[in-house]
Amino acid sequence: MQDLKVSLIQTNNHWHDVEANLSMFESKIATLQDTDVILLPEMFSTGFTMATELAEEMGGRAFQWMKLQAKDSQALLLGSIIVKENGKVYNRLIWMEPDGNYATYDKRHLFRMAEEDKYYAEGSDLLIKEWKGWRICPQICYDLRFPVFSRNGVDAAGTFNYDLLLYVANWPAARSQAWDVLLQARAVENWCYCIGLNRIGRDGKDIEYDGHSAVVDAKGQRLFYNEKEDVVHTALLDADSLQRYREKFPAYLDADDFTLNL
Secondary structure (H helix, E strand, C coil): CCCEEEEEEECCCCCCCHHHHHHHHHHHHCCCCCCCEEECCCCCCCCCCCCHHHCEECCCHHHHHHHHHHHHHCCEEEEEEEEEECCEEEEEEEEECCCCCEEEEECCCCCHHHCHHHHCCCCCCCCCEEECCEEEEEEEHHHHHCHHHHCCCECCCCCECCCEEEEECCCCHHHHHHHHHHHHHHHHHHCCEEEEECCEEECCCCCEEEEEEEEECCCCCEEEEEECCCEEEEEEECHHHHHHHHHHCCHHHHCCCCCCCC
């Protein structure tokens, strides 16, 4: 692996206004230079909503916009949108590469306190993809609370399932303390970098979001952390530092084996 540059866009959203959001994010992406990965929040084109009539088919407006932005920036672009497919609606993360190749991850853990589970179909498959020598596992918001689903593994040759764990979110300010603690915990217990990107501002339901986006190394140390500000930040992930730590402190050799039934 070589070092990896990851750009986080922490900002407010326009409630239920796809075109305004796409225009806003496009202007922020245009300020980036020489980055490898760009992160957008959960449901970045609409805000976190149960208005499933805003869902688009795969290949729709936001999808095509992501394809164009990834091509123009020559970076991997990640963010979730509302997608309808085969009679169901998903909170779906899109993994969009500059050449138009893509993958998807459907949110596994649906936030029942907002009745997300009544409007959206849950996903079942973990997504782990390689980008520029890094194995990356992207997840969505409430998934952060469930460590078994994100549990990293290592094979007999010492190769980890992933090196970078990502969360794109609309995580309310009322529970920011949990967000902070869990991001650090996920990094430590999985011997990886962990990045959480959250939004700021108030949504159309008058729910407040205060950012707390963070980049955390495998020791649980924050390399970047920001509350409340509208900010675009690019973090450099040191590949050698991660490898040295895994070799020096191989606690994973004592980890408990288990099988996850989805």
